[in-house]
Amino acid sequence: MAFFKYLVHIWEKMDKMNKKTITLVYFSPTATTRTVLGEIAKGTGYDVADVCDITLSQAREKIPPKIDSSLVIFGAPVYSGRLPSLAADYFKQLSAPGIPAVPVVLYGNREYDDALLELKDICIQCGCQPLAAGAFIGEHSFSTNQIPIARSRPDKRDLASAFDFGQKIARLMDSTAKGLSCAPVDVPGNFPYKEPTIPGGVPFIDVTEDCTACGTCVSFCPVEAVDEKAGFCTMDDICIHCCACIKACPESARIMKQGNFKDIAVRLNKTCDKRKDPEMFFASR
Ligand SMILES: Cc1cc2nc3c(=O)[nH]c(=O)nc-3n(C[C@H](O)[C@H](O)[C@H](O)COP(=O)(O)O)c2cc1C
Structure with a gap:
């Protein structure tokens, strides 16, 4: 045996x-x-x-x-x-x-x-x-x-x-x-x-009134930058701009703020088509 x-x-x-x-x-x-x-x-x-x-x-x-x-x-x-x-x-x-x-x-x-x-x-x-x-x-x-x-x-x-x-x-x-x-x-x-050029600490995400506080954004963030206690706002000094929270939100309640990053997106939409x-x-x- x-x-x-x-x-x-x-x-x-x-x-x-x-x-x-x-x-x-x-x-x-x-x-x-x-x-x-x-x-x-x-x-x-x-x-x-x-x-x-x-x-x-x-x-x-x-x-x-x-x-x-x-x-x-x-x-x-x-x-x-x-x-x-x-x-x-x-x-x-x-x-x-x-x-x-x-x-x-x-x-x-x-x-x-x-x-x-x-x-x-x-x-x-x-x-x-x-x-x-x-x-x-x-x-x-x-x-x-x-x-x-x-x-x-x-x-x-x-x-x-x-x-x-x-x-x-x-x-x-x-x-x-x-x-x-x-x-x-x-x-x-x-x-x-090459030196990376994405600026840090820039205001990036707005949370709209469609947010139902479901917490999906928290679970998708790779760097724990979503502050549950502050209306699910993003902490700009921690955020890496990966957009995981924006894409995962079931209510589409997270959107890119006007300014720096939205300008980049508009430019890329034109130049990288x-x-x-x-x-x-x-x-x-
Ligand atoms: C902060 C940041 C910088 C990026 N830089 C570039 C870039 O230099 N060139 C490019 O073509 N795409 C760039 N992208 C797009 C990502 O590389 C692309 O969307 C990738 O498919 C995301 O991968 P993931 O779905 O695995 O997160 C960038 C995205 C982010 C969030």
């Missing part, structure tokens, strides 16, 4: 070693990054071993998980041509020595500037081997019905590209497993990275 149990144990261990698994690590206040990463993962056909969603502060306070899957995908939105600093700071704490990685950024149809390079560099810092990378388009956080910017992206076409990207990653993984080594993937961007398509990069063998 003991010998039989031992055999089952060995078989389970070998099965686990042979299974191709994937870990997803992402920050995604308005869910476009999460959606695209999910579709890439589907395309690989790998089993999702772990999902490390660091959007909410409670998740970022936990000890970073040990990554021991066959592949890891890192995802984040582009903020001002860079990674959101709280996402970058968290990613840097991860360790995944020798694990193939895919950095992916989502941007709102303007530009991704140095963000993809920054994420690739972080993957290397974590000990990973970046073998592919992607820049996808998501509805801009500042987009509304009245001022649309990359409205409803990622759409069907984007998701088909994401799935196809996943399939190509799986094929590249197979060929590297056969001993064909790759140099790290090349991606656009410059170092030193030409559709951009996802870009995918692969390590050469």
Whole structure:
């Protein structure tokens, strides 16, 4: 009996070693990054071993998980041509020595500037081997019905590209497993990275009389900037302008104030109306 149990144990261990698994690590206040990463993962056909969603502060306070899957995908939105600093700071704490990685950024149809390079560099810092990378388009956080910017992206076409990207990653993984080594993937961007230009502490959100105090905004805010005791107002010195609370509000009771950010949204609506398509990069063998 003991010998039989031992055999089952060995078989389970070998099965686990042979299974191709994937870990997803992402920050995604308005869910476009999460959606695209999910579709890439589907395309690989790998089993999702772990999902490390660091959007909410409670998740970022936990000890970073040990990554021991066959592949890891890192995802984040582009903020001002860079990674959101709280996402970058968290990613840097991860360790995944020798694990193939895919950095992916989502941007709102303007530009991704140095963000993809920054994420690739972080993957290397974590000990990973970046073998592919992607820049996808998501509805801009500042987009509304009245001022649309990359409205409803990622759409069907984007998701088909994401799935196809996943399939190509799986094929590249197979060929590297056969001993064909790759140099790290090349991606656009410059170092030193550009300085982010979004101003801090600027009045951003108005809460209208449609607010029913349901608290949805509180639960969606990645930095706990919604003050429940003060009529669900946003604390401007903490807010990162991700617009998660605006998009999640079931009553559409949170709106962008007139001024700085609304002006940016109006400008982007005019200058970024030409559709951009996802870009995918692969390590050469
Ligand atoms: C503060 C801030 C800055 C942004 N900067 C850029 C930018 O430089 N270029 C761009 O194309 N989109 C920019 N965006 C749009 C987001 O990158 C885009 O909407 C992304 O899909 C959001 O990802 P998420 O849905 O995972 O939160 C910015 C959004 C915010 C909130």
